[in-house]
Amino acid sequence: xxxxxxxxxxxxxxxxxxxxxxxxxxxxxxxxxxxxxxxxxxxxxxxxxxxxxxxxxxxxxxxxxxxxxxxxxxxxxxxxxxxxxxxxxxxxxxxxxxxxxxxxxxxxxxxxxxxxxxxx
Amino acid sequence: xxxxxxxxxxxxxxxxxxxxxxxxxxxxxxxxxxxxxxxxxxxxxxxxxxxxxxxxxxxxxxxxxxxxxxxxxxxxxxxxxxxxxxxxxxxxxxxxxxxxxxxxxxxxxxxxxxxxxxxxxxxxxxxxxxxxxxxxxxxxxxxxxxxxxxxxxxxxxxxxxxxxxxxxxxxxxxxx
Amino acid sequence: xxxxxxxxxxxxxxxxxxxxxxxxxxxxxxxxxxxxxxxxxxxxxxxxxxxxxxxxxxxxxxxxxxxxxxxxxxxxxxxxxxxxxxxxxxxxxxxxxxxxxxxxxxxxxxxxxxxxxxxxxxxxxxxxxxxxxxxxxxxxxxxxxxxxxxxxxxx
Amino acid sequence: xxxxxxxxxxxxxxxxxxxxxxxxxxxxxxxxxxxxxxxxxxxxxxxxxxxxxxxxxxxxxxxxxxxxxxxxxxxxxxxxxxxxxxxxxxxxxxxxxxxxxxxxxxxxxxxxxxxxxxxxxxxxxxxxxxxxxxxxxxxxxxxxxxxxxxxxxxxxxxxxxxxxxxxxxxxxxxxxxxxxxxxxxxxxxxxxxxxxxxxxxxxxxxxxxxxxxxxxxxxxxxxxxxxxxxxxxxxxxxxxxxxxxxxxxxxxxxxxxxxxxxxxxxxxxxxxxxxxxxxxxxxxxxxxxxxxxxxxxxxxxxxxxxxxxxxxxxxxxxxxxxxxxxxxxxxxxxxxxxxxxxxxxxxxxxxxxxxxxxxxxxxxxxxxxxxxxxxxxxxxx
Numbered sequence: 001x002x003x004x005x006x007x008x009x010x011x012x013x014x015x016x017x018x019x020x021x022x023x024x025x026x027x028x029x030x031x032x033x034x035x036x037x038x039x040x041x042x043x044x045x046x047x048x049x050x051x052x053x054x055x056x057x058x059x060x061x062x063x064x065x066x067x068x069x070x071x072x073x074x075x076x077x078x079x080x081x082x083x084x085x086x087x088x089x090x091x092x093x094x095x096x097x098x099x100x101x102x103x104x105x106x107x108x109x110x111x112x113x114x115x116x117x118x119x120x
Numbered sequence: 121x122x123x124x125x126x127x128x129x130x131x132x133x134x135x136x137x138x139x140x141x142x143x144x145x146x147x148x149x150x151x152x153x154x155x156x157x158x159x160x161x162x163x164x165x166x167x168x169x170x171x172x173x174x175x176x177x178x179x180x181x182x183x184x185x186x187x188x189x190x191x192x193x194x195x196x197x198x199x200x201x202x203x204x205x206x207x208x209x210x211x212x213x214x215x216x217x218x219x220x221x222x223x224x225x226x227x228x229x230x231x232x233x234x235x236x237x238x239x240x241x242x243x244x245x246x247x248x249x250x251x252x253x254x255x256x257x258x259x260x261x262x263x264x265x266x267x268x269x270x271x272x273x274x275x276x277x278x279x280x281x282x283x284x285x286x287x288x289x290x291x292x293x294x295x296x
Numbered sequence: 297x298x299x300x301x302x303x304x305x306x307x308x309x310x311x312x313x314x315x316x317x318x319x320x321x322x323x324x325x326x327x328x329x330x331x332x333x334x335x336x337x338x339x340x341x342x343x344x345x346x347x348x349x350x351x352x353x354x355x356x357x358x359x360x361x362x363x364x365x366x367x368x369x370x371x372x373x374x375x376x377x378x379x380x381x382x383x384x385x386x387x388x389x390x391x392x393x394x395x396x397x398x399x400x401x402x403x404x405x406x407x408x409x410x411x412x413x414x415x416x417x418x419x420x421x422x423x424x425x426x427x428x429x430x431x432x433x434x435x436x437x438x439x440x441x442x443x444x445x446x447x448x449x450x451x
Numbered sequence: 452x453x454x455x456x457x458x459x460x461x462x463x464x465x466x467x468x469x470x471x472x473x474x475x476x477x478x479x480x481x482x483x484x485x486x487x488x489x490x491x492x493x494x495x496x497x498x499x500x501x502x503x504x505x506x507x508x509x510x511x512x513x514x515x516x517x518x519x520x521x522x523x524x525x526x527x528x529x530x531x532x533x534x535x536x537x538x539x540x541x542x543x544x545x546x547x548x549x550x551x552x553x554x555x556x557x558x559x560x561x562x563x564x565x566x567x568x569x570x571x572x573x574x575x576x577x578x579x580x581x582x583x584x585x586x587x588x589x590x591x592x593x594x595x596x597x598x599x600x601x602x603x604x605x606x607x608x609x610x611x612x613x614x615x616x617x618x619x620x621x622x623x624x625x626x627x628x629x630x631x632x633x634x635x636x637x638x639x640x641x642x643x644x645x646x647x648x649x650x651x652x653x654x655x656x657x658x659x660x661x662x663x664x665x666x667x668x669x670x671x672x673x674x675x676x677x678x679x680x681x682x683x684x685x686x687x688x689x690x691x692x693x694x695x696x697x698x699x700x701x702x703x704x705x706x707x708x709x710x711x712x713x714x715x716x717x718x719x720x721x722x723x724x725x726x727x728x729x730x731x732x733x734x735x736x737x738x739x740x741x742x743x744x745x746x747x748x749x750x751x752x753x754x755x756x757x758x759x760x761x762x763x764x765x766x767x768x769x770x771x772x773x774x775x776x777x778x779x780x781x782x783x784x785x786x787x788x789x790x791x792x793x794x795x796x797x798x799x800x801x802x803x804x805x806x807x808x809x810x811x812x813x814x815x816x817x818x819x820x821x822x823x824x825x826x827x828x829x830x831x832x
Contacts, residue, residue, distance in 0.1 A: 031148060032221075033286070034122030039217040044191055046479020047211035048490065056472040059497035119498060119812070160483050164510055164828040165535040165616055167487070168579065172605075175598035190483045203532075203828070207428045208488055208509040211480050237529060241517040243435050243442040244427070263616055320551070320766045349681050352794040356781060365779070367766060367794070371678050371692055374775070375700035379766065399679035403802040411515075426508035426831055435516050 064116050068108075075104050129287035145285055152196070152222060153277040154184040159195035159219065163202025166229035169263040170201045178266035183273050192219040197276070199269075200255075203231040203238060204246040216253040224280070226272050227255045230262045237262065301376070304344050309335065321377030329364060329384045329391035329414075336397050339368060339378070346370055347378055350394070353404035355384075355412045357438045362386055362412060386437075390417040411436040473501055480509050484587045484817045487827030489801075491820075495813060503808040503816070505801055511831040518791030523549050523623060523758045526791070530778075531617035533793065534829040537576035539568045539608075540771040542621040547702065547767035548778035549623045552760035560748040561625035562704040567638075567741040568611060568620060569769075570734040574645075575604045576772040577731050580824045584724065585656055587821040588665055593655050600648055603641050610634055623758055625751025635742055642739050649732050657728065666721040670807040670819035673718060680806075681799040684774025685726045686823055690718030696770035707744065708737050720822035727824070759786050766794075773797050773824060793832055797825035 043050045082089075082097055089096075111117060131137040162170060173180045174188060189195040192215050204212060216225070227249050230236030235247035249255060256279060259272040284291075302322045305314045312335075315323040326335055339347045347368035356363040366380040384391055393416040394401035405416045406425040413434035416422055424431065433440050478491035485491065488509035494501040514533070518526050530545045531538035543565055550557060557565075578597040585593030605615045610631050612620035620627055656662050672682065672690045687694055695712040697705045713729040715722035762784040768777035774796025781790040800823050807819050 029123070030127070031124055031144075031285075032122060033124060035221060037217060039214055042218070044193060044218050045477045046490070047215045047481040048477040048479045049214070051477060051492075052475035053472075056474045059471045061497060159481075161481055163488055165532060168535065168616065171579075171582075171594075172598060172602070175602070176595045177599065177602045188483075202488075203510055203512055205509060205511055205831075207511065208480060211488075211509070215481055237532065238512045238517070241520045242512045242514075243440075243516060244511045244513045265615060317764075348678050351681050351683075351775065352777065352779070352792070354779070354792045356790050365792075367777075367779070371674075371687075371694055373699065374694050374696060377766070398681070399676070399806075400681035400799050400802055403798065407798075424508075426511040428508070435513055440516075 061119065068111055068116060071104065071107060075101070125286050128285040132288060141285060141288065145283065148285075149281050149283050152283075153280040156183070156185045156197040156224065156273065156276070157187050157189045157195050158185050159192055159198045159215070160188045160190050161198055161200065161215070163200070163204065163208070164231070166201035166231070166263040169266055170199055170228065170269065173266040173269045178270060180266075180270055180273060183270065183277070185273065192216075195219055196222070197224045197226065197273075198253075199226045199228050200232040200249045200253075201228040201263075203236070204249045204252070205244045206246060207244075209246055209252050212249065213252050222283070224256045224276055225249075225253055226257045226259055226269075226276060228259045228261075228269060228272070229264060230260055233258045233260060301378070305378075308338060308342065308345070317379075321379060323379045323381060326380060326382040329382050329389060332364070332366075332380075332382055332394060333392050333397065335380065336366070336394055339380070340397065345378075346372070349374075350398040350400050350404075353394070353401055353408070355408050355414060355436075357412070357436065359438070360386075362414060364391065364408070364414070384414055387413065390415050392417050393419040395419055410434070413437065471497065478816070484820060485827070486583065486820070486825065489825075489827045489830070491804075491816070493813075493816070498812050498814075500808050500811050500813065500816065503805050505804055507801070507827065507830050509831065510828045512828075514832045515791055515793060518788050520787065522786045523760070523788065526788075527621065527623075528617065528619040531619060532828065533795065533832065534576075534771060534773065534776065534797070534826050535616050536579050536826060537569075537572040537772040538617055539565075539572035539620065540769050541776060542618070543569055543703075544767055544769035544771070544776050545778045546621045546623050547769065548765045548780045549758070549760065551765035551767050552763060552780055552782050553623075553754075553758070555624045555752050555754060557625055557703075557752055558748050558750070559704060559746050561750045561752075563741050563745050564626045564630070564750060565621060566704060566708070567738055567745075568608065568618070568626075570737045570741065571604050571608055571638075572618075573772045574731055574734045574738070575601050575608075577727050577734070578604070580727060580772075580821075581652060581656070581731075584821045584824075585662075587817045588662060590656065590659070590662070593652065596648075596651065596655065600645060603644070607634070607638055607641060610637070622751055622754070624754040625749075627751075629750050630745075635745075638738065638742055642735055642742075645735055649728055652728060657725070663721065665815070665818050666724060666822065667719060669720040669811070669815050670822060671717075671719045672803065672807065676803060676806060677718075680803040682774070682803050683796050683799065684771070685723055685730060686774070686800050686803075688712065688714045689723035689726045689822075691716040696768060696775060700768070702767075702769070708740050710737050720818050723822045723824075757786060759784070768794070771796060773826065773829070774800060795829050795832065797827075797829045801825045801830055 043054065128141055132141060172178060198216060198219060227233050231238060232249045235245050238245040239247055246252065257272050257276045259268060261268050302314050302316060305322060305324050309324060311327055313325045317323050326332065339345045347370055349369050349371050350366060351369050352367040354365050356365060362384045364382045364384055368378045370376050391414055393405055395405060403425060405419055406422060408414050409416060409422055410424040410426050411434055474495045476493040476495055478485060478493055480488040480490045490506040492504045492506060514529055517529065527542055527545060530541040533541045578601040582594035582597035608618060609615050611634060612618035672686065674690050674692050677687050677690055677692065683694060691714055693712050693714045696702065698712045710733040713726050713733060715726050760782045762782055764781040766777055766779040768775050776796055777794035779792035779794065780788050783789040804823065808816055
């Protein structure tokens, strides 16, 4: 493992992940009965035959909500690796992250002021 | 046609095949019978007794059906708890069809078994849910006490334990 | 107050018969279904009646004709009860709806139509409320034969 | 001048109304929060409800027709299947109607036993409501608490009548059995244990910030709308109208008991919730007074084996856990009623739902329906 350096552990983790997932899916593919019927494939609506089209033009408001969520979700993704190696950065790393979070807080304040978070 | 319809019959012909298949069946059935997720499907009085079975005193989570699933896609067992009427009949069939295989049905209460107190004079009641969907366990009582429902689930587990993979030769003398 | 209710009824509704009945309040028998709306409007608005809650609205099958039965109470004194009856022909008679006066009448009338077959003129949404849409016949009539073949699993 | 043919680009800003379609959604017969098989056809505009129309009748067994083919005594056990959470109260209104038909005088001890069993049954019904109300809003803990207390009540009622939910305990003219030995002190032990429970429910739910935020101001019911739709019971008392048959039209031996009729002025879901939790305390008080003041005497009036009331009609009512529950019996002198009309509180209470749900968010539908506390088999009969 010495020669592979730190990448070896990443490859090992990847391999173990894929094989476990693959094995699980393979076993279930072998044993599961597969008898599709027209009623089974219909969308489930509390026991009713589905009524009305599902592809309906939603209000644009759902899209705004989704975007605000994605922004802060991505922020969390960046926070995680930083938080793991937090000890090594010292004051500089901390300040750097403060600036990053600060900019996003600015975005949140703007969204809040514009009333995006309030459902009309 | 799923692959599971073909390979058991194929491996049965080999000398060790039968042993391999029965051990596989044992593990499959052991997994299925100990995690029967019931569909929340209460109609009338028996539904409240089903809640009591889920409540702390009788607690059918001990038998593995902890999670009461609202949608048939994630449910294994449908407990028909209450009076089945003609207006609901079509919906019950649709819900049963939309459940994933392998699925099991417990007809809980005299109403679901045979129309119960409404067997004779009611114009709106289906005399027994087995006119609509195949039923595995019939549980009498009006309403049956939670202990009786726990007993019904145990009987269902015995029945699941005897399940066999599709395509295998039937065991001589076994119940159909 | 309660003792004079039958007299007040006789005074207000000369054409209708007022019967005394044990502990459940007097019975006002109207001439026919057509007299219902203004009778109920009077019962609700006039100061000596103030029957503002239509507690129950149902029908009876009396062989040759049906009888609409309405139970009224006063929300201030629910002890005071009043029953209003109105004879209706078995088929073919359109009774004017009360859903304008009382919100509860809308569903009660749908149920009477569903189980007795009495049609209500001016009802916003007169269709079956309890039985499936394609059910034949009106079950609570005495001559209703429960035909087993009718029952399908149609939804 | 075709200049106006093209609108000024500046005017095409974002505030043009974007037409979006309405989504029709089935909150169908099989749904965890419709408290039974009741379908709600929702027309939604995004998160807001445009209109909601209930579709009922999925558990319509035709019990009113069955009464015409069963004798008076045979029908008692069917009345338990109406509002099976508090079925003693249904039996009570049916027996009162039959007794009024035949003019039977019920002895005082039987009346006390009926009050005792009825109030215990009301307590059990409110406990189920509280548990499922919490579960509807996502709180699972209240269910485990309330069902534990309810099991104790069911043990008491099982001791008394032999059944947990469908008791068949009352008879025309009295009750079927006297108190079993040891019932009184077991009941008192339960009452002492239950005395502190409503405060625990308050800590669990009533003062929970999320619960308050979801319940306060939802489904506001005005007294006029309630009167017009003949809404009765805790829903009506939740909007300030003190209409409780036990006090306003005192039947049976209720004048001997001292309890308060609980009302709240606001009329929203939280007010109905507080009315019911307070009613639990009142019911416990009544049960204790019934136990202490139980008179001696026989438990049933003399009624012949064949009950054949004179021709006539009677309409008797009882304050059930959901409202005014009454039976309108018309007898033609035979052993079977000519007509048995069941006046059911949930039918009227549900008819007000479409008005309450107009313009509401989808998530609040569950809170409002839970606060109205209707039972579907009682609606469909």
